[in-house]
Amino acid sequence: MQADLSSLERFINNLRVDRKTLWSDLVAGLITAVAAIPNGLGGGILAGVNPVNGLYSLIAGTTVAAFFTSSALMAVDATSATALATRDALAYAPADQKLGLLVALVVLVGLFQLVFGLLRLGSLVRFISNAVMTGFLSGIAVLTILGQVADVTGYTSSYANRVMRLVDTVIHYDQVDLPTLLVALLTVALIIAVDRTRFFRYSYPLALGAAALAVYILGLDTVPLVGSENTIPRALPELHLPALADFLPVALPAFSIAIIALVQASGVSQSYPNPDGSYPDMSTDFLGQGIANVATGLVAGLPVGGTFSGTAVLVAVGGRSRWANIFSGLFVALGVLLLAPLIEMLPLPALGGMLIMVGVSLLRWGRVQQAWQTGRIPAAIMLLTFIFTLLLPIQYAVFLGVAIHVVLHVYKSAERVRVKRLIPLADGGFADAPAPQQLSSGEVTILEPVGSLFFAGANELESQLPAVGEARRAVVIIRLRDRDEVGSTFVRILERYNRFLQEADSLLILVGVSENTLQQMERTGLAGRIGGQNIFPARPRLLDALSRGLARAQEWLRSGGVR
Numbered sequence: 001m002q003a004d005l006s007s008l009e010r011f012i013n014n015l016r017v018d019r020k021t022l023w024s025d026l027v028a029g030l031i032t033a034v035a036a037i038p039n040g041l042g043g044g045i046l047a048g049v050n051p052v053n054g055l056y057s058l059i060a061g062t063t064v065a066a067f068f069t070s071s072a073l074m075a076v077d078a079t080s081a082t083a084l085a086t087r088d089a090l091a092y093a094p095a096d097q098k099l100g101l102l103v104a105l106v107v108l109v110g111l112f113q114l115v116f117g118l119l120r121l122g123s124l125v126r127f128i129s130n131a132v133m134t135g136f137l138s139g140i141a142v143l144t145i146l147g148q149v150a151d152v153t154g155y156t157s158s159y160a161n162r163v164m165r166l167v168d169t170v171i172h173y174d175q176v177d178l179p180t181l182l183v184a185l186l187t188v189a190l191i192i193a194v195d196r197t198r199f200f201r202y203s204y205p206l207a208l209g210a211a212a213l214a215v216y217i218l219g220l221d222t223v224p225l226v227g228s229e230n231t232i233p234r235a236l237p238e239l240h241l242p243a244l245a246d247f248l249p250v251a252l253p254a255f256s257i258a259i260i261a262l263v264q265a266s267g268v269s270q271s272y273p274n275p276d277g278s279y280p281d282m283s284t285d286f287l288g289q290g291i292a293n294v295a296t297g298l299v300a301g302l303p304v305g306g307t308f309s310g311t312a313v314l315v316a317v318g319g320r321s322r323w324a325n326i327f328s329g330l331f332v333a334l335g336v337l338l339l340a341p342l343i344e345m346l347p348l349p350a351l352g353g354m355l356i357m358v359g360v361s362l363l364r365w366g367r368v369q370q371a372w373q374t375g376r377i378p379a380a381i382m383l384l385t386f387i388f389t390l391l392l393p394i395q396y397a398v399f400l401g402v403a404i405h406v407v408l409h410v411y412k413s414a415e416r417v418r419v420k421r422l423i424p425l426a427d428g429g430f431a432d433a434p435a436p437q438q439l440s441s442g443e444v445t446i447l448e449p450v451g452s453l454f455f456a457g458a459n460e461l462e463s464q465l466p467a468v469g470e471a472r473r474a475v476v477i478i479r480l481r482d483r484d485e486v487g488s489t490f491v492r493i494l495e496r497y498n499r500f501l502q503e504a505d506s507l508l509i510l511v512g513v514s515e516n517t518l519q520q521m522e523r524t525g526l527a528g529r530i531g532g533q534n535i536f537p538a539r540p541r542l543l544d545a546l547s548r549g550l551a552r553a554q555e556w557l558r559s560g561g562v563r
Contacts, residue, residue, distance in 0.1 A: 021320035028319035029327025031201060035313055036062075036077065036328060037335055038204040041226065041343065042355045046083035046147060047302050048090060049102060050230045051343075051351075054078055054302055055336055056237045061296040061304030063329030066322040069288030070280035071269040075310030075325055076292055078302035080358060081140045081260050084147070085394040086302055089253035097246075102300060104246035108254035109303045110293030113262060113286050122266070122282030132401040133263065134371045135382035137362055139389025139397065144359030151352030152184035153177065154222070163390065179220040180349045187211045187353030201313060204354055211350035212342075226351070227344025234340045236333060237299035256399065261293075261305025262286055268306035275320060309361070417451035419464040422479065424550065430543070435464060439471035439506070444553045446546070448479040458489040465497055474506040475553040479546055481512030481538055491524050498530055507556055511536040511549035 036058055044054030057078040065076035078086075086105065093101050116122075146162035149155075149169050154177030157165040169176070190207035194200060215223050226232070262285075269280040289305055296304055314324055335343075371382045385401030392400070419435040423446070435447055449461050466476070476497075480486075498508045513521070513535055521527040527535055534552065536545040 018321060022323070024318045024320045025324040026327055028314055028324040030331050032075070032310065032314050032319070032324070032328040033058075033331035033335065034205050035201060036075075036310060037332060037343075038208050038346075038351070038354055039077070039310075039358070040332065041346065042351055042358065043078040043080075043083045043302055045151070045348075045351055046080060046144065046355065047078070047086040049086075049098065049302070051226055052230065052232050052336070053102070053300055054083070055332060056299050056301035057296050057304050058301075058332040059237065059329050059336070060299050060301050061292045061329075062325050062332070064295040065288050065292035065304065066325035066329070067288075068284075068291050069269075069322075070274075070282075070284035071265075071272065071288075071306070072274045072280075072322045073272050073311060073315055073319055073324070074265065074268050074280070074285070074306045075314050075328070076265070076289060076304050077307045077310050078304050079261070079264060079307050080144045080362060081137070081264060081394070082257055082303045082305055084140060084143055085253065085257045085260060088393040089250055089257070099240070099300060100243055100246050101250055102302075103240045103297050104242040105250040105254050105257070106297030106301060106303045107242050107294055108247055108250060108297075109258045109261070110290045110295075110297060112255055112258035113290030113293060115290075116258070116262065117283050117286030117288075117290055120283045122284075122286055129378070129381065130367075131371045131374075131378040131381040132385050134364070134367050135385030135401060136260075136389055136397060137364070138368060138382075139386045140394075141359045141362035142386075142390060143394075144362065145356050148184075148352035148355050148359075151224075152181060152349045152356070154180035154224075154349070161391075177222050180223050183211050183215060183220065183223050183347050184349040184353035184356075186214065187350040188357060191354065191357050201316065204357075208346055208350050208354060211347050211353075212345050215347050215350075216345065224348045225344060226346045226348060229348070230344075232336070232340040232343050234337065236337065237301070239298055240300050242297065253393075256394070256396070257303050258293075260394075261289060261303060264308075265289060265306025268308055268311050272311055272315060309358075417449065417453070417460040417464070419447050419449050419461060422446040422448055422546075430546075436466045438469050439466045439474040439476065441471045442473050442557060444475045444477065444550065444557070446477045446479065446550070453483065453486055453490045458487060458493055461490070462493045462497070468500045468504045468506065472505050473557065474501070474504070475509065475556060476501060476506070477509045477511055477546070477549050477553060479512050479549075480510060480514070480517065481545070482514075483512075484514050484516050486517055486520060488524075491520065491526055495526055495529065498526075507534065507553065509534045509536070509549045509553055511545040512538045513545075514538050 037055065040054035040058045041051040042054065043057065044051035047053070061076050061078070069076070086102070089105055090098050090101055143162055146166055149166050150157065153169055155169050155172060155175045157168040159165045159168050187207045190210055191203045194203035194206050199206065265285060266282055269282060269285050273279050285306070292304055296302070314328070368382070372379045381401060381404060384404055385397060388400045389397040421433045421435045422430040423433050425431055436445065439445060445466060447465070453461060501508050508530055510530065515537065518527065518535065518537060521535070536549045538545055
């Protein structure tokens with residue numbers, strides 16, 4: 001009940017309007033709505049659905065998310081990555097089933113995100129490395145650009161792969177519609193030109209408006225318009241309830257889109273602190289985006305997530321609170337009601353040119369260079385994820401990139417494992433030395449493993465432990481300080497090494513053992529086989545457990561090896 005009350009209290013607080021920031025938020029909402037409408041239309045085109053579905057994402061997703069996310073300023077909208085992933089998910093759906101599958105897909109994305117938020121899984125985004133995200137976003141940028149080839153040239157290739165479409169279009173250059181290509185180039189040129197002026201925030205709507213005017217004045221009948229292929233409803237979106245049968249076919253794509261959106265949003269929320277200076281809670285952002293996606297799905301919008309570009313525009317034009325995003329969604333709704341005839345007059349090649357510029361803006365060369373220069377492993381992960389994104393359905397690209405990263409991380413962690421020897425000094429300190437290959441009879445050997453002791457790392461550790469060989473009445477002390485947990489592989493290795501030592505009338509002593517690790521050893525029976533008198537728990541005072549373990553070893557040797 002207390003959790004419910006705190007959630008209700010947080011929701012009520014989010015609804016409060018500060019009169020000091022109201023005017024700034026109202027103006028910022030209007031400006032961002034004007035800039036977001038072209039992006040919303042472009043998102044619908046990227047996703048392979050009616051462009052108005054992209055506008056519904058702004059109306060429902062942006063508005064609803066603003067009430068519930070921990071991030072007060074994060075703009076939530078359909079991104080290029082989520083739109084392209086939606087296109088892949090619906091690629092083979094029959095035309096008469098596509099709308100129902102879209103509704104189920106987006107609602108399921110929201111439900112997955114709600115579960116992630118309720119389970120407080122915000123910290124898990126750290127497992128998506130910078131190299132994976134750089135390769136993925138670079139691939140998305142290239143796919144965004146290549147996906148516009150048909151719209152900007154008027155030539156429709158029969159190839160499914162976007163790279164092959166470009167090659168086929170170049171081969172059939174004589175079938176390119178020149179007016180269509182010129183309209184696209186005009187749009188790109190205008191965006192670049194306006195971006196260099198103080199009106200840069202309006203570069204997209206101004207370029208689209210100028211292109212539409214040019215097509216109308218010059219009577220370019222071969223240039224396709226938004227209205228020639230899709231009808232923009234003169235009304236707010238209708239409610240659509242998903243059919244249970246539609247959930248299963250889109251379950252895997254929905255899960256991957258949910259993760260993609262949350263990972264992108266985590267970067268946004270950590271880059272833009274709240275007005276009070278605090279950083280947002282990522283798990284609460286998960287909840288807010290989940291609620292927003294459920295609402296968006298019910299009105300047949302595209303899956304939404306935090307967007308860098310939208311947030312940057314909102315902050316740049318003076319957004320001061322979450323009401324700026326709320327006003328932005330409301331202004332988009334007014335635009336759909338009042339401007340539908342004008343939206344239908346927008347040329348498709350102009351939208352294609354705009355999306356090419358969006359793709360170019362997604363190419364972060366500094367980030368690519370940084371990952372490339374960090375080392376061979378990050379560079380390889382980035383390159384492989386980039387290739388996967390270009391060649392495979394997007395829902396698999398990130399997962400494969402993460403899987404490769406995990407495998408390589410385990411491999412590198414095992415490579416970095418080493419065992420060092422600690423040699424006691426006269427002043428009570430210890431010196432580092434390489435671990436011996438062979439134990440010596442009647443001697444105490446103090447060892448300390450360095451590196452990961454999980455999976456392959458534990459096996460690598462075993463290969464570096466000194467061989468027992470012909471040694472008798474030797475003592476091996478293994479220091480485990482700062483090891484809060486060990487894996488089953490490491491437990492098995494210690495059991496085996498302890499058995500070898502016991503068979504040679506020798507002794508294994510463990511020092512600096514944490515409480516959690518000791519419990520693991522007790523549950524597995526390892527503590528009993530080693531002997532409780534030979535295990536020394538960690539203490540706050542540094543080297544205290546090691547000193548006591550060393551005293552135990554020397555006493556054991558003096559007593560003639562009595563256990």
